Amino acid sequence: MTPLVEIHGLKKRYAPKNGAGEGNLAVKGISLSIQKGEIFSLLGPNGAGKTTTISIMSGLIAPTEGDVIIGGHSITKNAVAVKKLIGVVPQEIALYPELSARTNLEFFGRLQGLGGAALAKRCDEVLEFIGLRDRQRERIDTFSGGMKRRVNIGVGLLHKPTLVFMDEPTVGVDPQSRRSILDAVKALNQQGMTVLYTTHYMEEAEELSDRVGIMDHGELIALGKQIELIQQTGVKDAIILKLPSEHIEAAQTLLRALPVISNVEVDSDHSDKLHLLSDRGRQALPHVIRALDEANMIPTAIQISEPNLESVFLHLTGRALRD
Amino acid sequence: MRNILTVAFTQIQVQLAERGTLITLFVVPIIMMIAIGTFSGQAGISTGRIDIIQGGDPLAQQFVLLLRQEGAKEVSGVRLFEVCDLSAPNLQSEVCALDGLTEAESAAAFATARVDERQSLAAVVLPATFSDDLQAGRKVEIGLKVQSGSPFAAQNVQRYVEAVNARISGAVIAAKAVTELANGDSAFYAGVYTAAEAAWATDPVRVTETTSTVTGGQSGSGFGQSVPGIGSMFVLINAAALAQIFVTERQRYTLQRLIMMPMPRSHILIGKLFGQFLLCLGSFVVMLGVGSLLGVQWGDPVALVVLVILFTLCATALGLAIAAVARSASQAASIGFLIPMVMAPLGGAWWPLEITPQAMQTVARFLSPITWSQEAFGTLIYYGGTLTDILPNLAALLIFTAVFFAFGAWRFRLD
Numbered sequence: 001m002t003p004l005v006e007i008h009g010l011k012k013r014y015a016p017k018n019g020a021g022e023g024n025l026a027v028k029g030i031s032l033s034i035q036k037g038e039i040f041s042l043l044g045p046n047g048a049g050k051t052t053t054i055s056i057m058s059g060l061i062a063p064t065e066g067d068v069i070i071g072g073h074s075i076t077k078n079a080v081a082v083k084k085l086i087g088v089v090p091q092e093i094a095l096y097p098e099l100s101a102r103t104n105l106e107f108f109g110r111l112q113g114l115g116g117a118a119l120a121k122r123c124d125e126v127l128e129f130i131g132l133r134d135r136q137r138e139r140i141d142t143f144s145g146g147m148k149r150r151v152n153i154g155v156g157l158l159h160k161p162t163l164v165f166m167d168e169p170t171v172g173v174d175p176q177s178r179r180s181i182l183d184a185v186k187a188l189n190q191q192g193m194t195v196l197y198t199t200h201y202m203e204e205a206e207e208l209s210d211r212v213g214i215m216d217h218g219e220l221i222a223l224g225k226q227i228e229l230i231q232q233t234g235v236k237d238a239i240i241l242k243l244p245s246e247h248i249e250a251a252q253t254l255l256r257a258l259p260v261i262s263n264v265e266v267d268s269d270h271s272d273k274l275h276l277l278s279d280r281g282r283q284a285l286p287h288v289i290r291a292l293d294e295a296n297m298i299p300t301a302i303q304i305s306e307p308n309l310e311s312v313f314l315h316l317t318g319r320a321l322r323d
Numbered sequence: 324m325r326n327i328l329t330v331a332f333t334q335i336q337v338q339l340a341e342r343g344t345l346i347t348l349f350v351v352p353i354i355m356m357i358a359i360g361t362f363s364g365q366a367g368i369s370t371g372r373i374d375i376i377q378g379g380d381p382l383a384q385q386f387v388l389l390l391r392q393e394g395a396k397e398v399s400g401v402r403l404f405e406v407c408d409l410s411a412p413n414l415q416s417e418v419c420a421l422d423g424l425t426e427a428e429s430a431a432a433f434a435t436a437r438v439d440e441r442q443s444l445a446a447v448v449l450p451a452t453f454s455d456d457l458q459a460g461r462k463v464e465i466g467l468k469v470q471s472g473s474p475f476a477a478q479n480v481q482r483y484v485e486a487v488n489a490r491i492s493g494a495v496i497a498a499k500a501v502t503e504l505a506n507g508d509s510a511f512y513a514g515v516y517t518a519a520e521a522a523w524a525t526d527p528v529r530v531t532e533t534t535s536t537v538t539g540g541q542s543g544s545g546f547g548q549s550v551p552g553i554g555s556m557f558v559l560i561n562a563a564a565l566a567q568i569f570v571t572e573r574q575r576y577t578l579q580r581l582i583m584m585p586m587p588r589s590h591i592l593i594g595k596l597f598g599q600f601l602l603c604l605g606s607f608v609v610m611l612g613v614g615s616l617l618g619v620q621w622g623d624p625v626a627l628v629v630l631v632i633l634f635t636l637c638a639t640a641l642g643l644a645i646a647a648v649a650r651s652a653s654q655a656a657s658i659g660f661l662i663p664m665v666m667a668p669l670g671g672a673w674w675p676l677e678i679t680p681q682a683m684q685t686v687a688r689f690l691s692p693i694t695w696s697q698e699a700f701g702t703l704i705y706y707g708g709t710l711t712d713i714l715p716n717l718a719a720l721l722i723f724t725a726v727f728f729a730f731g732a733w734r735f736r737l738d
């Protein structure tokens with residue numbers, strides 16, 4: 001079966017600021033494909049190039065090199081045909097604050113080719129789906145952040161697209177709204193919608209996705225099912241230790257010498273945390289405690305984590321995913 | 324087409340939802356045009372002066388009298404012009420301001436200077452032998468010097484002078500011809516002359532051609548200047564808001580969302596231009612309507628409609644040109660305000676262009692479309708002009724529109 005989405009050697013170099021020098025190469029040659037019916041997540045820290053990739057796929061900006069084929073149409077050659085198939089939920093709230101939720105939906109619905117009774121019906125359905133039916137006549141600028149996010153999502157769903165792009169739809173919302181957004185994504189997928197979801201939250205990618213692409217600095221550094229990624233990278237259990245800062249350096253040297261520990265790194269954001277990698281974390285823990293105890297260093301917190309996408313990212317980049 | 328209209332109407336809807344826009348669309352312009360129109364009531368379009376120098380012979384006196392009658396006709400509450408007879412400075416009205424006419428200066432030089440300094444519309448010099456020459460059937464040369472900056476006014480003055488001249492010389496010729504047949508009886512001649520001259524006076528075809536479409540207004544003199552002037556200025560300001568709209572929509576990401584919709588980018592641009600055009604047109608129509616309430620008579624409706632639409636189109640094109648150069652919200656706001664605020668006074672929106680120096684008027688023709696629209700409005704309001712009379716103005720507006728649009732289309736980037 002031919003995939004619904006094929007990305008071929010996609011590159012994007014932004015125009016240089018002030019016209020001087022080379023522009024930022026935000027996407028450095030990405031290739032991947034997405035099957036119909038999948039939830040595919042692009043996982044990566046801020047600045048990885050996720051939004052740039054989505055913007056090219058939505059026909060907002062032109063790629064510097066490469067192409068995206070969606071439903072058999074090239075985004076560079078027949079953008080309008082591609083745009084008919086896709087619904088986009090941009091990272092930014094893209095709504096007219098002076099207009100009501102319903103008027104916003106109606107406006108973008110018309111531009112997506114809906115009209116008359118069909119438009120009214122779809123607006124009702126979408127408002128129901130995003131839980132804002134009773135506030136549909138109120139202006140967007142009176143809404144909370146979470147409500148705006150929901151309308152922002154609703155606009156992308158109006159014309160029942162085959163494929164929907166959601167660019168970090170949970171950024172800046174309260175936990176409840178976040179929960180309902182994640183549930184909505186799953187519900188849409190169950191109705192048969194293919195979803196391309198970007199996030200920098202490992203848990204979201206883990207919960208939602210059939211397959212994951214991990215991006216960093218404009219490159220796709222890993223691609224596949226979660227379990228495959230963990231096996232491929234051979235990541236190990238992680239032991240995370242919190243110690244008084246003055247002991248960190250000594251502890252690092254000490255623990256590196258232990259045969260059960262394969263690597264020790266200081267957390268890039270917290271200088272009082274050590275990340276230890278081991279093939280079998282539980283068995284290694286007593287050795288670690290004993291060694292520290294003998295050196296009179298008492299950890300203030302200890303945590304064992306089994307391999308997940310976070311540790312895959314850590315393994316591949318040497319950095320934590322979260323800021 | 325459907326998409327273009329959808330974009331246009333939503334654009335209007337968004338702007339009307341903002342109180343600030345409503346204020347610049349309607350409230351401020353109406354207050355300003357009333358204020359300026361009221362305070363400049365007399366100064367609005369002032370009654371022009373025609374200086375005349377003559378030898379005091381009977382037909383020359385008659386000439387002055389007839390020209391004065393023409394000038395006394397009122398259009399929109401303003402006398403057409405005042406005739407100042409420099410041969411009898413003490414007997415002239417105050418409007419003539421002849422105190423400066425000293426003995427040392429010849430009246431002809433004085434009159435010429437006043438025309439050059441745009442203090443009077445025209446100078447007419449009748450030869451001292453006016454009556455004799457006419458009666459003897461000799462060629463009569465009437466000196467006529469008119470202001471160069473306002474071709475329409477000049478053309479009209481010329482017409483009035485020629486009409487009066489035709490009336491007098493026509494009567495003379497008729498009287499002479501008939502008297503010759505009656506063997507030169509001078510009393511008979513006088514009788515025929517009077518009858519012939521009176522016949523000319525009742526001739527309906529004559530001078531009426533320039534005033535027939537206007538039936539004198541009540542009070543509108545200052546408003547006839549301020550309503551179209553301030554109105555056009557605000558149409559420019561409101562059209563220039565396009566630049567801000569593009570910047571804000573880019574910041575709000577709605578522009579990006581529009582680009583992601585399944586339609587060519589040109590539809591977005593055309594839709595937004597059309598929306599702004601309609602909004603400006605609507606506000607202009609309301610302003611002109613207020614002008615009507617204030618007593619302004621707009622003259623030929625066809626010409627008015629064409630003029631208003633073309634000017635609004637020109638303003639919209641200017642808005643696009645500004646949008647093409649403005650990179651930030653503050654740039655869009657300042658350029659979008661500055662340009663109309665320069666074009667308006669330059670083009671005679673704040674005061675009649677006739678009172679500004681000649682050089683400035685010439686410059687204004689190249690820099691400000693308002694120069695042309697304001698002149699056209701004047702032609703329609705004060706001189707009863709029709710579509711044909713304002714064709715040169717419409718052509719100039721069309722050129723401005725084309726230049727602004729070409730520049731905008733060349734430089735503007737939607738993304």
Ligand SMILES: Nc1ncnc2c1ncn2[C@@H]1O[C@H](COP(=O)(O)OP(=O)(O)O)[C@@H](O)[C@H]1O
Nearest residue numbers: 014024026044045046047048049050051052053
């Ligand atoms: N319009 C732009 N011009 C120049 N550089 C940009 C632009 N947009 C994004 N970038 C840069 O490209 C890189 C990728 O950004 P982005 O695609 O937004 O990443 P992500 O969505 O993964 O956070 C970043 O370094 C960002 O600063």
Ligand SMILES: [Mg+2]
Nearest residue numbers: 050051091168
């Ligand atoms: Mg992003």
